[in-house]
Amino acid sequence: MFHHIKELQFNARVSKPDPKFARLLLQQFGGPNGELKAAMQYFIQAFPCRKTHPDTYDLLMDIATEEFSHLEIVGATIQMLLTGVAGKLKEEADESELMQILDGKSKRDDLVHDAFIHPHFYVESGGGPMLTDSMGNPWSGNFINANGDLTVDLRSNMGAESRAKIVYEYLMQFTDDPYVKESLSFLMTREIAHFQMFEAALATIQPNFPPGVLQGDPRFSNTYFNMSRGEDARGPWNEGPTTQLGETLRYVDDPAEHIRNTKGLTQETISGTDRTPETVQELAAAISAQRAAEIKTANPPGPMQWSDYGTGDSTVNPAAGK
Numbered sequence: 001m002f003h004h005i006k007e008l009q010f011n012a013r014v015s016k017p018d019p020k021f022a023r024l025l026l027q028q029f030g031g032p033n034g035e036l037k038a039a040m041q042y043f044i045q046a047f048p049c050r051k052t053h054p055d056t057y058d059l060l061m062d063i064a065t066e067e068f069s070h071l072e073i074v075g076a077t078i079q080m081l082l083t084g085v086a087g088k089l090k091e092e093a094d095e096s097e098l099m100q101i102l103d104g105k106s107k108r109d110d111l112v113h114d115a116f117i118h119p120h121f122y123v124e125s126g127g128g129p130m131l132t133d134s135m136g137n138p139w140s141g142n143f144i145n146a147n148g149d150l151t152v153d154l155r156s157n158m159g160a161e162s163r164a165k166i167v168y169e170y171l172m173q174f175t176d177d178p179y180v181k182e183s184l185s186f187l188m189t190r191e192i193a194h195f196q197m198f199e200a201a202l203a204t205i206q207p208n209f210p211p212g213v214l215q216g217d218p219r220f221s222n223t224y225f226n227m228s229r230g231e232d233a234r235g236p237w238n239e240g241p242t243t244q245l246g247e248t249l250r251y252v253d254d255p256a257e258h259i260r261n262t263k264g265l266t267q268e269t270i271s272g273t274d275r276t277p278e279t280v281q282e283l284a285a286a287i288s289a290q291r292a293a294e295i296k297t298a299n300p301p302g303p304m305q306w307s308d309y310g311t312g313d314s315t316v317n318p319a320a321g322k
Contacts, residue, residue: 002065009069010186013179014080021175022081024134028171028187029074031133033163035187037143039067041160044146045153051298056150056201063194070187077183078129151211154202158195165191209244213291215284218275219268222247225255248272 028034042064050057131139145156168188172181202208210216222245224238236243238251250272252258262268270276 002068008073008076009066010073010183012073012077012080012183014077015177015179017083018081018175018177018180021177021180022078022129024171024174025074025078025081026130026132027134027167028164029071029078029129030131030139031167032140032143033160033167034133034139035067035071035074035164036131036139038160038164039064039071040141041144041146042067042157044144045150045157048148049150052294053150053205055204056154059197059201063197066190070190073183073187075129077180081180082128149212150205151202151208154198154205155211157198158202161191161195161198165195207287213284213288215275215280218247218270218273218277218280220265221245221275222272223250223252225252225258227255245273245275247275 042060046057046060168184172184
């Protein structure tokens with residue numbers, strides 16, 4: 001159940017209309033890294049984990065709902081930046097407030113030219129936000145990443161928050177309006193906060209690496225192939241211990257020769273790790289049993305209902321509705 005409160009989470013303000021920046025801001029309204037994408041992604045991810053990880057379900061639903069609040073802030077800001085567009089479309093005068101808004105000296109020809117290049121607000125929406133990115137590409141469910149495994153989804157969410165943060169950072173470079181920058185700074189900062197929340201939630205799931213259940217083949221999990229020729233770089237990504245499994249990285253300087261010598265890696269040996277095929281299978285089986293038990297315990301057989309509405313009664317009357 002959603003309950004809409006008409007006041008914004010953050011009081012969006014603008015100094016003056018700016019249709020051109022409004023178009024750019026559409027990137028965070030209906031773009032692939034925008035607020036609607038985030039809201040829907042976290043909302044969808046929450047459903048499968050409601051019983052198995054109720055704490056993370058609560059987190060995902062809370063942040064998803066906040067993202068809808070952020071979508072409202074972006075939409076409100078776009079609407080204020082478009083002040084005058086709808087009025088201009090309803091009148092025939094050559095001189096209007098909108099003509100002064102565009103650049104202080106634009107006339108009808110400039111408005112028509114702008115409408116041809118970026119028709120969003122002039123010939124499609126009539127002066128309101130649209131569910132597209134800044135280039136007019138419609139929002140799509142294909143933007144959503146939800147894999148049904150929290151160790152995957154939470155990492156995906158950390159990436160989503162990172163991408164949204166950098167988009168706001170870039171957007172702030174294209175406006176001089178202090179009020180708009182204030183709103184964008186708030187939204188950008190909430191991306192930072194959400195990143196840390198998702199990171200903390202991931203840490204509560206143990207083990208959480210590698211993502212999923214199956215473990216990696218110990219023959220290949222710590223090998224770095226030097227696949228490009230030129231000035232080679234060395235660092236913690238190709239020498240020393242691996243970040244998660246603690247295996248010693250093996251640097252293969254000539255991958256072609258190495259692959260020939262190992263018959264296409266079919267005769268590759270284990271090096272730099274204590275993991276073996278046997279221990280890998282045992283761990284995968286143990287994690288698989290653990291995850292399966294969590295699901296079975298959280299979802300006992302029989303009739304089900306989603307909410308008890310504060311009564312504490314989670315039973316279902318099979319005869320109800322007959």
